[in-house]
Amino acid sequence: MIVELNGREVELEAGATVADAARAAGIDPERRGIAIAVEGEVVPRRQLAAVRLEPGQRVEVVEAIGGGAPDRSDGRPASGLGPERFELGGREWGSRLIVGTGGFRSHGDLERALVASGAEIVTVALRRVDPASEGTLLDVIERRDLFVLPNTAGCYTARDAVRTAHLGREAFGTDWVKLEVIGDDRTLLPDATELLAAGEELVEAGFTVLPYASDDPVLARRLEAIGCAAVMPLGSPIGSGAGIRNPYNIRIIVEAAGVPVILDAGIGTASDAALAMELGCDGVLLASAVSRAAEPERMAAAMRDAVAAGWAARHAGRIPTRLHARASSPEEGLAELT
Amino acid sequence: MSEGTNGARGADLLVVGAGLVGLGCALEAAAGGADVLVVDAGGVERASEVAAGMIAPVGEASWGEEGLLAAALDSARRWPEWARRLEERGGEPVGYRRCGALHVALDRDEAAELRRYHELHSELGLESSWLAAGACRRLEPGLSTDVAGGFEAPGEAEVDPRVALAALRSACAAAGVRVRAARVERVLTGGGAARGVALDDGVEIAAAAVLLAPGARLSALCPPGSEVPVRPVKGEIVRLRARPGEEPCERIVGSERVYIVPRAGGEVVLGATVEDRGFDLRVTAGGVHELLREAYRAVPEVAELELVGCAAGLRPTTPDNAPAIGWTEVDGLMVAGGHHRNGVLLAPFTAETVAALLRRDEVPAAAASLSPRRFAASGARS
Numbered sequence: 001m002i003v004e005l006n007g008r009e010v011e012l013e014a015g016a017t018v019a020d021a022a023r024a025a026g027i028d029p030e031r032r033g034i035a036i037a038v039e040g041e042v043v044p045r046r047q048l049a050a051v052r053l054e055p056g057q058r059v060e061v062v063e064a065i066g067g068g069a070p071d072r073s074d075g076r077p078a079s080g081l082g083p084e085r086f087e088l089g090g091r092e093w094g095s096r097l098i099v100g101t102g103g104f105r106s107h108g109d110l111e112r113a114l115v116a117s118g119a120e121i122v123t124v125a126l127r128r129v130d131p132a133s134e135g136t137l138l139d140v141i142e143r144r145d146l147f148v149l150p151n152t153a154g155c156y157t158a159r160d161a162v163r164t165a166h167l168g169r170e171a172f173g174t175d176w177v178k179l180e181v182i183g184d185d186r187t188l189l190p191d192a193t194e195l196l197a198a199g200e201e202l203v204e205a206g207f208t209v210l211p212y213a214s215d216d217p218v219l220a221r222r223l224e225a226i227g228c229a230a231v232m233p234l235g236s237p238i239g240s241g242a243g244i245r246n247p248y249n250i251r252i253i254v255e256a257a258g259v260p261v262i263l264d265a266g267i268g269t270a271s272d273a274a275l276a277m278e279l280g281c282d283g284v285l286l287a288s289a290v291s292r293a294a295e296p297e298r299m300a301a302a303m304r305d306a307v308a309a310g311w312a313a314r315h316a317g318r319i320p321t322r323l324h325a326r327a328s329s330p331e332e333g334l335a336e337l338t
Numbered sequence: 339m340s341e342g343t344n345g346a347r348g349a350d351l352l353v354v355g356a357g358l359v360g361l362g363c364a365l366e367a368a369a370g371g372a373d374v375l376v377v378d379a380g381g382v383e384r385a386s387e388v389a390a391g392m393i394a395p396v397g398e399a400s401w402g403e404e405g406l407l408a409a410a411l412d413s414a415r416r417w418p419e420w421a422r423r424l425e426e427r428g429g430e431p432v433g434y435r436r437c438g439a440l441h442v443a444l445d446r447d448e449a450a451e452l453r454r455y456h457e458l459h460s461e462l463g464l465e466s467s468w469l470a471a472g473a474c475r476r477l478e479p480g481l482s483t484d485v486a487g488g489f490e491a492p493g494e495a496e497v498d499p500r501v502a503l504a505a506l507r508s509a510c511a512a513a514g515v516r517v518r519a520a521r522v523e524r525v526l527t528g529g530g531a532a533r534g535v536a537l538d539d540g541v542e543i544a545a546a547a548v549l550l551a552p553g554a555r556l557s558a559l560c561p562p563g564s565e566v567p568v569r570p571v572k573g574e575i576v577r578l579r580a581r582p583g584e585e586p587c588e589r590i591v592g593s594e595r596v597y598i599v600p601r602a603g604g605e606v607v608l609g610a611t612v613e614d615r616g617f618d619l620r621v622t623a624g625g626v627h628e629l630l631r632e633a634y635r636a637v638p639e640v641a642e643l644e645l646v647g648c649a650a651g652l653r654p655t656t657p658d659n660a661p662a663i664g665w666t667e668v669d670g671l672m673v674a675g676g677h678h679r680n681g682v683l684l685a686p687f688t689a690e691t692v693a694a695l696l697r698r699d700e701v702p703a704a705a706a707s708l709s710p711r712r713f714a715a716s717g718a719r720s
Contacts, residue, residue, distance in 0.1 A: 105400055108657035136614045294401040
């Protein structure tokens with residue numbers, strides 16, 4: 001059968017899968033940093049070898065991250081990547097930490113912190129950065145080969161957020177968006193109804209929508225149901241550094257979710273990030289905790305380690321908590337010293 | 339004196355940029371006996387004319403910027419004498435005013451954040467004292483009753499940069515500095531050294547040494563080998579006017595998101611947004627709204643003032659927020675740029691550093707960490 005692969009007609013055997021098509025194009029479908037779309041729909045990585053192609057279908061293999069993994073010139077391993085893979089939006093990532101780029105005192109601070117964080121995905125406020133301009137923080141992000149996740153910070157209505165997301169798609173050539181619709185500028189809490197409305201419209205328009213949401217399990221379910229690629233509940237208000245105020249809700253969200261859960265907002269220090277991972281979150285998104293720290297680079301490294309530690313602890317099978325002590329050294333066979 | 343090509347008269351020192359930094363350096367060089375030509379196209383993007391003009395090293399102090407702080411303190415000490423010399427030479431007032439500053443928190447959260455800065459001041463030995471809410475309002479009775487505390491930095495000062503710039507122009511004229519209205523296209527080099535500049539109309543001007551002080555345009559003008567990473571960081575301001583007796587505050591009042599600078603003549607400046615938008619000079623409704631809203635939150639009386647206008651300027655900013663002052667890797671080429679939020683504050687220090695380098699004299703100690711060559715070493719761009 002003939003399919004169209006990146007604009008060229010290619011002959012494949014009948015019953016060929018998406019993974020077969022990628023191989024026919026000389027691309028390893030397992031390789032990180034690529035995404036494969038059939039008829040414009042990104043196929044989740046784990047289904048690449050399962051989804052069979054129909055004759056005449058259009059297949060596109062897209063380089064997600066130019067040049068592959070970012071430079072880790074400090075020689076340390078990527079954070080948070082256990083044997084379990086981190087998939088988000090149909091792609092696989094090497095770090096479970098996503099860093100916001102707002103609030104840094106200087107571009108030097110920003111660049112050193114991004115490198116120390118090990119993050120591969122960074123969010124950029126579309127309202128505050130003009131993608132067409134030179135000399136903005138996008139230069140730093142480009143130099144470090146990071147994936148830009150545009151956000152709709154500063155939007156108060158669904159219409160505003162949808163419009164901003166479309167601008168982001170044109171400007172950055174990505175259909176990923178961190179969807180934020182804020183209720184008021186004092187609490188910066190999400191407006192749930194506007195968020196759902198905007199999310200629905202953007203999913204419909206083909207966006208990979210990552211919604212910043214309240215820590216509300218019902219809202220999280222609804223966001224997943226309309227097709228969001230993840231749910232991103234807050235730990236506490238943006239920039240508050242108050243940590244995770246309702247860990248029970250986060251657990252309920254995690255338990256019910258069929259998409260990745262990313263704790264977004266409220267992280268103040270490393271233990272907050274570790275707690276998020278221990279609660280079962282798939283990742284952490286933070287900004288102020290690093291950007292406004294006295295030493296952003298050092299805090300970024302702490303966050304990288306905290307996310308990795310929390311993830312490892314979550315999966316290492318922790319002991320139950322007990323009321324009474326249980327000695328860790330054996331109590332049988334003690335020498336009788338008489 | 340160098341002879342120009344294409345008929346244009348050359349100079350010992352050719353300065354690109356006639357803002358406070360460029361003219362300040364030109365004046366010091368001319369006072370040292372050099373024949374100095376300043377070239378500047380004029381136009382709207384001059385940061386000196388939009389800056390609020392705070393001479394406020396304490397309010398600007400932050401973590402990890404010790405080199406910048408040393409320069410800021412050095413320059414703040416130089417300002418009164420520098421202002422006096424400009425007035426003496428040019429015969430026009432500079433309007434330097436040591437009015438002090440009060441930074442206030444408008445709720446408990448802001449108070450915790452502000453205390454963190456005050457503690458940093460204490461660690462750094464800066465003049466800053468913590469005041470409870472009542473004490474803040476006794477100093478500035480116009481403050482909102484929401485004030486939850488603040489710190490006073492009595493040594494901070496202000497100057498109207500447009501007045502200071504006019505005084506500096508007069509002083510330069512009196513010292514024999516020539517100014518040419520033209521746009522510099524590039525620096526002419528030959529044999530690894532700067533030879534002068536080419537203007538956008540093709541005219542070339544020879545010079546024994548070239549100083550680049552063109553604000554946010556610095557990166558674009560640096561010839562290969564001398565690159566300094568400077569990017570424009572947009573700031574919007576609002577100008578208000580108070581009638582006599584209507585002044586909303588006596589000193590600079592800062593809050594988490596705005597500062598209010600009262601001037602001697604009744605002008606009140608609200609500043610300033612910080613936007614990473616490239617060479618964009620549009621004043622936006624959102625920017626003005628935020629400035630007015632936050633100023634009103636801090637000092638409600640600003641609502642009564644006359645709205646005079648709004649403006650946007652471009653702060654020339656390096657990756658470490660500190661300026662680049664000194665010789666580059668290209669012989670005969672010096673830069674004085676990347677002053678970010680501190681161009682007015684650092685003008686006398688910059689002028690003295692440049693003049694000392696031209697004299698092959700000892701530079702102020704704080705200049706040691708500000709060489710433009712530091713960026714060549716790290717390989718970092720803006």
